[in-house]
Amino acid sequence: MNSIPLHQRTLAQLLREQAHAHGDKTFLLYYGQAFSYAEAYEASRRIAGGLAAVGIAPGQHVGVMMENRPEVVWLNFALALIGAVVVPINNASRGDLLAYYTSQSDSVALVLDEAFVDRVAAIQPQCPKLGHIIVCPDETTTGPKAWAFDNVQVHVWEAIANAPALPADAPEPAYSDILQILYSSGTTGVSKGSMIANATAVRAAQKHVEMYGYTSEDVMYTCLPMFHGNALNCTVLPALMAGATVALSRRFSTSMFWREINECGATRTSLLSAMINFLWLRERSDEERSHRLKTCLVVPAPEFANEFEERFRVKATSLYALGDFGYATMFGPDEPREKIRSAGRPLPEVALAILDEDDQPVAPGDVGEICLRTNEAWFARQGYYNLPELWVGANRNYWLHTGDRGRLDEDGYLYFAGRNKELIRRRGENISAIQVEDVIRRHPSVADVAVYAVRAEFLEDEVMATIVRREGCDLDPAELVRFCAPQMAYFMVPRFVEFLAELPFTATGKVEKYKLRAAAEERMSEIWDREAAGIKLEK
Template identity: 45%
Template structure:
């Protein structure tokens, strides 16, 4: 039996491109409010978003950017970041959202692997680019948005550097280019598990499909305001929240970033009715002192992944409904636990979304009985509704998509009513405060230090029941390295959230017969005796963004 097709809000398949949908929504909604930037109060209507992004698109075309060119975007949440993604899609260019914490070796890899030729960033991050200029010769130009910080010295390179405002000088007429629904629109990088971060190839239709899926299954309404405090360089915020609101004719209240102390104040001031948070964020909000005013907020729905154990109490305390789901940028949004689901299923990831099938299989890819834990595999019959594979990595794409099903690397089970219950991750990744961290990338960076002979990175549970990055390190014979020196090296060469918290120096590590490090034993030893691990936070060493 085929799964029900996704609701596309009246658009034919050929029309599901960013430029067509943005123009159509602007025509239909006109001066209806769409976006408010809470940091400075700027507001934009549907029509203004369309015209501004036309100007940026045409200015980019005037500077030689066009179909198939890859442009990296390195910003914290702001309207200009969203406008840039829309404008690039309008001219058929490919946006490469970068985590603004990336630097050093990691930043070099992302820019080089993505074939980036132009970068749009805030001035605060220009220095990180100049530090690695020699390693990314393909970049020919940069647009810089002032953010109140000093501008880095760029005199030593040949880049064409222009202020972001120069992009606002283009014509308001729609660009002449008309990308097709299957044209590449975005490379969304997610953490590698057995190798470097992978770039997920998202077509024009995929971007729109994410918005349709979210709006339909999460029940967005045209009178909703979606509060967005997650970073727009992640699919959750950009493709689900913002594009979901766009498809539902709703509004967005955009925060600069998540803040425990400022969260409820922004929600109340913006009148937000819907939001998305991560489990670690909810832990902090739940741990804040209770107040008689907790229920005095406009939220009706909050999407959270994973669902916390205190979910029912959270709903009662703050007077809202929690929803959840399961999905991955590598493929699609797969299941949803919505407001229509029975409360007895709270804690599950819900049932399959429109057009998606879910199975649980064993190591031989045979479907296993209800209630048994196995690997979660997915299949979608929504054209262009999934990632089109890993960029420049056909081998990994084929391996994941074997036997006609996408293999997630995650484990779970289906109950008798068809609800998915997540069990654990097969993947060698570390989940810390909403960020998926590749242990391989942590290890690769640290191995560049001349005193380090071998290193293994793995997760350790700490406060708030979430993972922290731990490393066991073997030094080169005769070399010396302190924990603080290791942290300083890591801080200079990787994103702040990847920097290890726990460090253990060892003469050697437990290994298999083929010399693979047995990380599970390292983790077991550390959990059994915490004194084995040096703790960065206990040592008072702070890692800055």
């Protein structure tokens, strides 16, 4: 399917061609509203014109903090038409992390929902390159409203969205121009922004269509947030490539999921680990078997994947992808079902090896580090923005070292086996233990801390902190939570907290977190639990 000439692989050109090809066909469904391909293109052109009119130029970076709704889709398209770079920012970001995303990415503008204005106002002095803020008022706002920012031009979304369309003779983006900067969770202490070129995003959309069999008859449902790469790059762009329809939901709801799937007539969808578990543990219903779904992308494939297919009458597909690299393996609907726990085989465009600590291949079936490199130019990421030294450090002996562990079976199928990295996976969010530790260490009563995952209910990991107090200092768990909440995303704040006299260390001075986790999981009922204490966090 690699038939699009390289110089034509831009999202701007793909959008324009599909709008002309499909015209009145529905591209987006959103709670009773339907938008055609032509309407999506025209809305995007007007937003692009409005952004250009206030000074957003090709190559400039624009941060986005918006809840799911059609406007965020049009905004992504509009920035692509201009040739600007979208920087999706997790809506839970606040404090130093929000300032870091904005300043490290060199964003000259932020487009945000009104609900996030106060957060941005608090960090604006830390972002000297920020020149424009575009506010999307919420549905309850009546009449004009002023937002106070220093040395920043503030614009209202309606003025941007209703501007004259971007001129037809506007500069055309190149296949090599960066389209997106997607930030990692910062597993080495620094969140890294991976640069995705236009050609990479278009090629990835092609691979989804090719490997999963998407067609123009499909309705592709997503309830994942648009600031995650999955919603845009696994659903919206593949749907655009296939000439299919996107059904967009505001957010995931266990109780509403199957109803929404049925109401929109979805034929394809994606689920992350926590969502899979919540649906699996839910009481059975007629709705979960009366749908039109053909495939469901489940990442990672759960232990009950075969039973999942039988119960929900849907083919499970999967993949292995990395924010730092892109797509490496895919497991399609026609693969052998005895391989369903795998993430599929390496794509032809990717070389994948399982290596030991000396970068030597291990035997089939043995576990080692998953290492990647590309066989095709522009198929993978183009490095970390403003952090070239970390990009060089991640690549050794011509391999990108993922920090993930896995094995290849005798047929070449990849099985994920865990992570080397300081990464916690909580309900679909990747959390850097190092970043949480860095915040906790700022508390004057903390001498040392170890943050790690513990298994709680719903078959999911939760964040736990084991803390050593400074001599003579007093600190209780609730105070620690109050200290953390304004400085990190809500999902990063430890749920479980304990205090010890000292932490266990290896001979080389590394905290033995596996010992802490094992000991904690044997006595979870005795450990302080934020949720049991009734402390609620602002999202």
